[in-house]
Amino acid sequence: MRDTEQLISELKSDPDIECVLRNAPMSEYCSFKAGGRADCLLVPRGEAAFVRVLSLIFGMGLPYFVMGAGSNLLVRDGGFRGVIVKPGADLRAVRVGGNLITALCGASLAAVSDAAADAALGGLEFARGIPGSVGGALYMNAGAYGGDIGGVTESAKVFTPADGAVLFLRRNEMEFSYRSSLFRRSGVVVLEARFELVPADEADIRARMAEFARRRAEKQPLSAPSAGSFFKRPTGGFAGKLIEDAGLAGLSCGGARVSPLHAGFIVNEGGATASDITDLMEIVRSTVFDRFGVMLEPEVRIIGDDIQTPL
Ligand SMILES: Cc1cc2nc3c(=O)[nH]c(=O)nc-3n(C[C@H](O)[C@H](O)[C@H](O)COP(=O)(O)OP(=O)(O)OC[C@H]3O[C@@H](n4cnc5c(N)ncnc54)[C@H](O)[C@@H]3O)c2cc1C
Structure with a gap:
């Protein structure tokens, strides 16, 4: 943490850095609207600052993670011990x-x-x-x-x-x-x-785009926060179909639910924690494995630590 503090004090008044946030609530930056905090979120403005910041972090030996729009990302509730770098407006x-x-x-x-x-x-x-x-x-x-x-x-x-x-x-x-x-x-x-x-x-x-948008709106739960299809497509099948056939559509864990509209999506119905989402993910994986012998792999990137419960 001392090194992250050092990095923060070095960059906090740098004009090429759009934002330096200590203890950043990553739920605000991820489409799931759930998850823990990062020790630091850094937003470099342009390419030169992006490269400079990554070199600096790498040189200091700090753990780091480069994110984009956060639409396929979940930070566990215990948070990310290190620096998350997100491209800024000039990128x-x-x-x-x-x-x-x-x-x-x-x-x-x-x-x-x-x-x-x-x-x-x-x-x-x-x-x-x-x-x-x-x-x-x-x-x-x-x-x-x-x-x-x-x-x-x-x-x-x-x-x-x-x-x-x-x-x-x-x-x-x-x-x-x-x-x-x-x-x-x-x-x-x-x-x-x-x-x-x-x-x-x-x-x-534009007609093709409109047709794809229509199909998305019809088949995907776009009104609730999610990271899209949670699992990769397994060989020879579709994750959503296997999950539905296993009777798991609509199953919930805390604020997280397997979407009844598209069982390949896990949605945040409000107030889901990252562990609600990962617990539900594990139930889905083990049930589908027991029923069909297929181990689903998450497509979503899951980073950070679980909350440590005292012994
Ligand atoms: C409603 C909804 C629908 C979706 N539909 C689809 C779909 O149809 N098809 C599909 O493929 N995906 C879909 N997704 C998932 C997601 O949008 C894609 O995976 C997207 O490519 C993730 O981009 P991102 O910028 O949000 O990456 P993030 O979620 O921020 O990060 C994802 C990964 O990319 C890496 N990354 C980000 N930026 C960089 C960089 N500059 N250099 C190196 N690595 C980087 C991160 O380290 C991380 O490992 C959907 C998501 C939602 C919420």
């Missing part, structure tokens, strides 16, 4: 040039998809309703309705805190696979991504 720019769109890591997928539609470029329609950032999307290889971000990513500018190197990776170097990528298996941080799209009719693009 949200989106630029169109020819068939390419370049977006900084903090840009929302909605903003990037809208820019594509405005420029009559097709290929990102699937991403319009995914509530994440570009960095989180590359890390997770976010996808929907037959598309995924790896399929349209041409290259990315990345930073490796371990050796201080900023470099460009081509798509084939990013090892995209179902809900995974090189970023998920390494400490490499996405700074910016370039998407290669195809000219298309703007009205057709």
Whole structure:
């Protein structure tokens, strides 16, 4: 904690840092609206500050975690002992040039998809309703309705805190696979991504986006806080179907419930703790395993410590 304090005092009046928050309530920064606190939340404004801060934290040997929009993230109730770094306002720019769109890591997928539609470029329609950032999307290889971000990513500018190197990776170097990528298996941080799209009719693009939005609204519990589909799709099936077939739709644990509308979602019905959510997750995993022999793996990133109960 002393080192985190040292970092906070070093950065608290730095003009390139948008926000330095001690004991940050991460429930306010995660779409689940649940979870514990981080020792420190740092929001660097632009790319230079982002890289500088990560190098500084790495050099001090502090535990750290880079987050995006927090739409696939849960911090356990005991909190995160270290620094969470979140890209700030100057890391949200989106630029169109020819068939390419370049977006900084903090840009929302909605903003990037809208820019594509405005420029009559097709290929990102699937991403319009995914509530994440570009960095989180590359890390997770976010996808929907037959598309995924790896399929349209041409290259990315990345930073490796371990050796201080900023470099460009081509798509084939990013090892995209179902809900995974090189970023998920390494400490490499996405700074910016370039998407290669195809000219298309703007009205057709918007019609596809509207159709996907309609399907989401019909099938997903969008009015309650969640992190989207909680589990990865198991080989040869769908997590939601297995959960429903196991009779678990509607099951609740404290303020967390398996959505009756889409059993692949765990929703926060109000006041859920992170442990309500993870306890429910474990009940779902063990019941589905007992019934069907399939061990579901969470898609949601779960970090931090449980609350320690005194002996
Ligand atoms: C209602 C709802 C619907 C959803 N629908 C979908 C869907 O259809 N398809 C889908 O795939 N997902 C879906 N999601 C999940 C989520 O939106 C995606 O996984 C998204 O890509 C997460 O991005 P994020 O910026 O919120 O990342 P975060 O949740 O902040 O972080 C997720 C991971 O990405 C890493 N990360 C974030 N930024 C960077 C960076 N710059 N460099 C390296 N790593 C980084 C973090 O370390 C973390 O491990 C949905 C979520 C919700 C709430």
